[in-house]
Amino acid sequence: MAALRDPGALTPLTLCPNGHAIDECSHCKVRALSVCSALDGDELEALDRLARHVAFDARATLFEQDEASEAVFNITGGSVRLYKLLPDGRRQIVGFALPGDFLGLSMSDRNAFSADALSAVSACQFPRQLFSDLLDEKPHLLRRLHTMASHELSLAQDQMVILGRRTAEEKVVAFLMGLRKRWSRIDGSTVHVPLPMTRQDIGDFLGLTVETVSRMLTKLAREKALVIVPDGVRLLDLPRLEALAEC
Amino acid sequence: MAALRDPGALTPLTLCPNGHAIDECSHCKVRALSVCSALDGDELEALDRLARHVAFDARATLFEQDEASEAVFNITGGSVRLYKLLPDGRRQIVGFALPGDFLGLSMSDRNAFSADALSAVSACQFPRQLFSDLLDEKPHLLRRLHTMASHELSLAQDQMVILGRRTAEEKVVAFLMGLRKRWSRIDGSTVHVPLPMTRQDIGDFLGLTVETVSRMLTKLAREKALVIVPDGVRLLDLPRLEALAEC
DNA sequence: GTGTCACATTGACGCAAATCAAGCGGGCTT
């Protein structure tokens, strides 16, 4: 937390109201930290005043598609799936939110997607209007947000490549490697990749069926590139997996 | 141009340095207009000072992937394809830039994609560093940019649904309807959809092959939903096309 | 004129992934 100008003056509740010691809070270690580092003490205090800690049950709905949410969330624990539905029930998952991720930053009237909890979720909630007002006052924060939105857009374009031009096996490997990178920033894990979502969710993220996802994971396990463990996978042959994800 | 606070005081060169009368400039009629409407006279003058008119031949490269471009562009004429390449040559087009669209707004060190001209392109160029400095001075403009980036992200997520969960026929129809909407804001055309890109480009945008794109267009033409014209298509059965694109 | 080249269309065939179907196992509730 060296990036904070005056960390001693901040309670853990600042952007991080879950009662953890600051070093234990995965939220602060990831994105919020970089947000914090762009802000001064005044700005952090202003955010602190807006923050409220909330929790959701597994399967709870955080966002309803096409209905503006009343708040901006920063996930502090658990994971969330973001998805769009077609009228006939086909589903495309557009992303998974992990601890440290923001939801609702677009500040538009309508949400572009639905979101619900994959597991028990704790989050830090900021009322939308107040957050928007704060952005008007603090250009640093807005600048930071724009950078984050641009990064999201870049990730979305990477996902387009995966959806449009990769084979089933490459899709699954790219998914695992992408998730590995994100988990490693949260919990430091390098070869263990937790999969809080079902095979169906993975399929709906990659444009595949459950069966194909299962077959590809089995295939990779049979070839000793990974092992399937109760809560996810353990990556064994990283060079091979990296080669598959790259090309 | 009623949205401009003092239109009389602005030369057509403001955000639009191509010598057209303001009413003829598709650029100003589309996105830049809404940018203008968020700015005051000072801000517009500042932008005016940064602007430089540039032109590209068809097939010219505007951006090279992974090489930071030196400028932000606003396209004033022609069209541009944005794409990513896999090491083995597979290509995913992540978008087409039409008159009025911006390129390079993410303000990051590296471009996330490559871009080249589909036809002769005229554009308005803003040096990156000066544009970035201007954003620091003018929060209104930054706010506007963030809204645009969020909208882009939403479009990218729509494209994920198309790539992941739609059939070949639905993909082609969704592409045509999406393009129709964009052209209609530029040139007012409603049933005529210009296709400045090749079938290969359409395929690489939709995750299909040339042959499949051609077959689907032929099929739709055979069923009298549209006719194929030299420079694009003319939509005939809009209710049917809308139904196909929706579900 | 002829040749070339890029783009588009069309048909025949093959395959990767979807669909259909069955069975397994763990965690519920009763």
Place this chain on the structure above:
DNA sequence: AAGCCCGCTTGATTTGCGTCAATGTGACAC
């Protein structure tokens, strides 16, 4: 413990789209 549900895996079969191949057409050079 029995029954059920849900998620996962695995096998058999089908199919939508890709691949390969041939042909057509307009633009352009010479």
